[in-house]
Amino acid sequence: MNRSSVEFHANLAADEVALGERERVAGAMRAFTREIGALSALRLESCVHCGMCADACHFYIATEDPQYTPVLKVEPFKQAFKREAGAFAPFFRWFALKRRVTADELERWQHLLFDSCNMCGRCSLICPMGIDVAELIEQARRGLFEAGLAPKELYEKAAHQRRTGQPEASSEPYRDRLLAIGWQFKVEMPLDKPQAEVMLTVPRTDIEHYPAAVAALARVMAHLKADCTFRSDGLIAENYGYYAGGRDWQREISLRLIDQALACKAKVLIVPECGHAYSALRWEAAELIGKPLPFKVRHVTEFLAEALADGRLKLRSADLGVTAFHDPCQLVRKGGVTSAPRQLLHAMGVKPRETTRHVGFNVCCGGGGGVLDIERAAPLRYRVVEEKFHEIDGTGARTFLTSCSDCRRTFDDGKQRFNWQQTPRSLLELVAEHLQGG
Amino acid sequence: MDLVDFARGPALKVAFVIFFIGVVWRLVNVLLLHHRRNLSEPRRGVAESVFGGLKAMGSRSWPHPEFIKRTITGEALGYSYHIGLFIVILLFAPHIIFFGSFIGVRWPALPNGVVTIFAVITVTLFVAVLFRRLAHPVLRRLSNFDDFFSWFVVALLLVTGLMATAHVGAPYPTILGLHILSFDLLLIWYPFGKLMHAFYIFPTRAVDGYLLTRKGAPS
Numbered sequence: 001m002n003r004s005s006v007e008f009h010a011n012l013a014a015d016e017v018a019l020g021e022r023e024r025v026a027g028a029m030r031a032f033t034r035e036i037g038a039l040s041a042l043r044l045e046s047c048v049h050c051g052m053c054a055d056a057c058h059f060y061i062a063t064e065d066p067q068y069t070p071v072l073k074v075e076p077f078k079q080a081f082k083r084e085a086g087a088f089a090p091f092f093r094w095f096a097l098k099r100r101v102t103a104d105e106l107e108r109w110q111h112l113l114f115d116s117c118n119m120c121g122r123c124s125l126i127c128p129m130g131i132d133v134a135e136l137i138e139q140a141r142r143g144l145f146e147a148g149l150a151p152k153e154l155y156e157k158a159a160h161q162r163r164t165g166q167p168e169a170s171s172e173p174y175r176d177r178l179l180a181i182g183w184q185f186k187v188e189m190p191l192d193k194p195q196a197e198v199m200l201t202v203p204r205t206d207i208e209h210y211p212a213a214v215a216a217l218a219r220v221m222a223h224l225k226a227d228c229t230f231r232s233d234g235l236i237a238e239n240y241g242y243y244a245g246g247r248d249w250q251r252e253i254s255l256r257l258i259d260q261a262l263a264c265k266a267k268v269l270i271v272p273e274c275g276h277a278y279s280a281l282r283w284e285a286a287e288l289i290g291k292p293l294p295f296k297v298r299h300v301t302e303f304l305a306e307a308l309a310d311g312r313l314k315l316r317s318a319d320l321g322v323t324a325f326h327d328p329c330q331l332v333r334k335g336g337v338t339s340a341p342r343q344l345l346h347a348m349g350v351k352p353r354e355t356t357r358h359v360g361f362n363v364c365c366g367g368g369g370g371v372l373d374i375e376r377a378a379p380l381r382y383r384v385v386e387e388k389f390h391e392i393d394g395t396g397a398r399t400f401l402t403s404c405s406d407c408r409r410t411f412d413d414g415k416q417r418f419n420w421q422q423t424p425r426s427l428l429e430l431v432a433e434h435l436q437g438g
Numbered sequence: 439m440d441l442v443d444f445a446r447g448p449a450l451k452v453a454f455v456i457f458f459i460g461v462v463w464r465l466v467n468v469l470l471l472h473h474r475r476n477l478s479e480p481r482r483g484v485a486e487s488v489f490g491g492l493k494a495m496g497s498r499s500w501p502h503p504e505f506i507k508r509t510i511t512g513e514a515l516g517y518s519y520h521i522g523l524f525i526v527i528l529l530f531a532p533h534i535i536f537f538g539s540f541i542g543v544r545w546p547a548l549p550n551g552v553v554t555i556f557a558v559i560t561v562t563l564f565v566a567v568l569f570r571r572l573a574h575p576v577l578r579r580l581s582n583f584d585d586f587f588s589w590f591v592v593a594l595l596l597v598t599g600l601m602a603t604a605h606v607g608a609p610y611p612t613i614l615g616l617h618i619l620s621f622d623l624l625l626i627w628y629p630f631g632k633l634m635h636a637f638y639i640f641p642t643r644a645v646d647g648y649l650l651t652r653k654g655a656p657s
Contacts, residue, residue, distance in 0.1 A: 336654025360656030
């Protein structure tokens with residue numbers, strides 16, 4: 001395996017520090033072996049080392065550092081596959097053609113798998129072999145989690161969320177915070193109704209940083225007269241188990257929401273403006289629990305676009321000037337929510353001026369997938385977001401919108417750093433401000 | 439038994455058996471691993487997703503316009519030497535006779551002189567490919583034994599073929615024997631290395647094209 005060109009120390013939670021080298025390697029191998037199936041094997045076997053995935057990755061483009069080549073990030077996983085499950089695995093072991101992955105290598109790969117990848121999937125679109133590299137990276141993260149090498153911030157938040165339902169302790173429980181937001185913005189927060197057609201969730205990022213977006217969700221749902229409810233025991237949409245690579249934790253965190261949706265007999269579960277939450281619930285939860293979900297999972301923009309289409313939602317035109325829209329990677333490229341945000345914009349008379357790379361090919365903000373939470377990753381993240389700012393500035397936009405609170409937070413964080421002139425705004429908030437008759 | 443007889447006799451038989459069993463086993467090994475069930479609610483139906491998979495088999499042959507600026511060198515080199523290889527391997531009269539003796543079918547050939555020109559160009563491109571792999575920071579970082587040995591095996595076949603055509607380097611039967619032996623080596627190495635991508639490329643594109651279309655995502 002190639003050596004990393006930068007030296008760094010793994011960033012670990014207290015529970016993880018205690019693990020010995022042997023346990024780390026055993027944990028990683030256990031997870032890698034479990035993750036290797038026909039699909040991942042086909043992908044791992046297909047790579048021809050053409051290096052094109054680097055040309056799609058914002059971390060490579062921003063730094064030109066070859067260690068950020070996406071497929072290189074899955075090297076420990078690939079090595080494990082060749083040694084343990086590949087067609088000629090016994091030969092690789094007997095003749096030492098592939099060495100066993102070492103704890104030191106796994107430790108160095110923490111930076112590549114967590115700090116420098118948002119699992120945004122742009123690399124998957126460029127691959128001439130058609131390999132979904134981002135999904136391999138997600139599987140490789142699971143190996144590092146079981147090696148006790150998930151970054152401290154993600155591990156601790158995942159552990160907390162698994163235990164309590166919210167990723168970190170707060171001065172007041174998030175359910176109380178939700179009600180306080182309702183009072184502050186003078187909007188009723190439907191909470192813990194025993195039965196409702198629609199179950200609502202919120203991003204922890206909005207609770208902490210963008211309360212107006214939480215109020216906007218409640219306001220829009222009230223305007224639609226939707227039979228909906230938040231649930232105290234299933235409030236937070238993000239899944240830190242997914243970010244940290246903890247497969248079982250991801251499953252348990254998803255189950256908390258699923259159980260609440262079942263308890264209130266919801267037919268639809270609304271994922272708010274959070275991209276990775278959408279991936280975790282919309283595309284991965286059913287696979288993790290081993291059966292189809294008995295309700296639909298919809299991103300809030302999808303739900304609103306459906307309401308727009310059937311005439312339940314009518315919007316006033318918005319005078320925003322030149323407007324740019326950032327397509328969140330998990331919603332658009334990996335999630336297929338391609339038209340809903342633009343349908344809402346068009347309904348408000350807004351025709352976004354597109355960035356050079358947009359919709360499925362949009363360049364990621366650099367903060368999603370947990371990267372925003374990792375303190376050590378900040379300098380690298382800033383290089384990515386700086387590139388993004390140049391692209392957005394190139395549109396000449398006066399207004400800048402997105403539909404993911406983690407993207408918004410990443411841009412806001414970058415704004416402070418670079419004194420950027422734009423203020424990223426929420427599409428949902430814009431919709432709430434332009435309800436016809438609202 | 440002289441070198442040519444050995445190369446196209448027992449050596450070729452052994453090489454072909456290794457090639458055949460190796461390729462089949464490498465493909466079957468993938469299929470034997472557990473298969474994931476897609477339990478999430480699909481955004482697109484089965485027929486549309488299958489069509490998306492079939493479409494991706496072709497559409498991934500050319501990068502999306504967004505990427506071309508950055509990948510044009512790799513694409514141009516890759517396409518050029520693959521086309522060169524196909525012409526040299528499949529449209530050279532002696533090769534058609536050789537393959538025809540096994541499968542009982544022959545097809546029209548290009549004039550030998552034209553194929554020779556293509557072979558020279560292809561060898562030159564191969565040198566460029568190697569140089570690029572050594573010089574490009576990403577490729578150098580990714581490269582392993584498989585990349586270089588697979589390059590060597592194909593390059594050896596091209597160079598010995600050119601030498602046999604030009605009657606240089608050694609008596610013709612010796613060079614021809616070495617050329618056929620290098621083909622045997624290619625068959626033997628084939629299932630163990632990245633040359634297998636010829637068998638994986640379309641299934642991988644199809645499967646991921648299907649899965650992305652199922653989500654309604656761009657593929």
